[in-house]
Amino acid sequence: MIPRAQFGNTGHLSTKIIFGAAGLGSCSQAFADEVFDTLVRYGVNHIDTAASYGNAEERIGPWMKEHRSKFFLATKTEDRNADAARRSLERSLSRLRVDKVDLIQLHNLVEADEWEQVHRTGGALEALVKAKDEGLVDYIGVTGHGTRIPAMHIRSLKEYPYDSVLFPYNYAMMSDSSYREDVEELLVICEKQGVAVQAIKSIARGRWNNTSPDTPHYSWYEPLTHADAIRRAVHYVLSNPQLFLNTSSDYRTLDHILNAASLPISAPANIEMEDDAREFGISRVFDGHDLERI
Known part of the structure; x- marks a missing residue:
């Protein structure tokens, strides 16, 4: 079974693998049900979705009645802004068929102007705090993409005691010294404050322009597909006890990820990760400030 750990200060023992539901956005309910059967089989007990993930919340909804x-x-x-964030939350509750969610997250809060808007009077955070007071949510988190997001999360945690953060974490991204320094600073803060840390893009091979345009795309980046390379990428993340790993929206990789997480976690050697980078052409999915609004 997949190991579990305290998800920050929430008191929840979450599986170290969190199911990323973005891939449910354009699938049938029958396919979604098969995916959920897989999650139950492995004991995954944490789901991460978003209002913007197509029909994903609606696909999750039928499962919530029983599970x-x-x-x-x-x-x-x-x-x-507050009014729009409140409407978004209420719509999510309806789609998910629940009375409350455990965690509501500000999605991709990386741009300075948006950060200012969220945190001022009448901003989205105000609405989410009110929803928490009303019992519609238990915890509030913040997420983001791109090379700037660890530093922005540090700024966010100075402004408000968020319960969780989410950002890209893989060997290629962490090989960039500037990015690694920001991540390491963020992790120290999260450890001190009891903030849960979620890793995304952990099995990314690179952007799709690395391969033939005829290759089917089930996530905006190209994931690794080789089982051993996925295992090493998963263990690279999970060997850090602070981190939870969110699965790829390409569900062809789901069993590989879950299998890898079910094995005893052993941190791969740098030479192994470097060999994988050469063999599979792994590159950073973010480099500079481009594509950070994804």
Whole structure:
């Protein structure tokens, strides 16, 4: 079974693998049900979705009627003002068929102007705090993409005691010294404050322009597909006890990820990760400030 750990200060023992539900956005309910059967088989007990993930919340909804108590349920809002964020949350509750979510997250809060809007009077955070007071959510987190997001999370945690953060974490990204320094500073803060840390893009091979345009795309980046390389990428993340790993939206990789997490975790040697980078052409999915609004 997949190991579990305290998800920050929430008191929830989450599986170290969190199911990323973005891939449910354009699939049938029958396919979604098969995916959920897989999650139950492996004992995954934490779901991460978002209002902007197509029909993902609606695909999760039917499962919540029977299985709500088995899952820590997280969603996200992209809205930056209070009224819109409240409407987004209420719509998510309806789609998910629940009375509350465990975690609501500000989705991809990386741009300075949006950060200012969220945190001022009448901003989205105000609405989420009110929803927490009303019992519609238990915890509030913040997420983001791109090379600037660890530093922005540090800024966010100075402004408000968020319960969780989410950002890209893999060997290629951490090989960039500037990015690594920001991540390491963020991890120290999260450890001190009891903030849960979620890793995304952990099995990314690179952007799709590395391969033939005829290759089917089930996530915006190209994931690794080789089982051993996925195992090493998963263990690279999970060997850090602070980190939880969010699965790829390409569900062809789901069994490989879950299998890898079910094995005894052993940190791969740098030479192994470097060999994988050469053999599979692994590159950073973010480099500079481009594509950070994804």
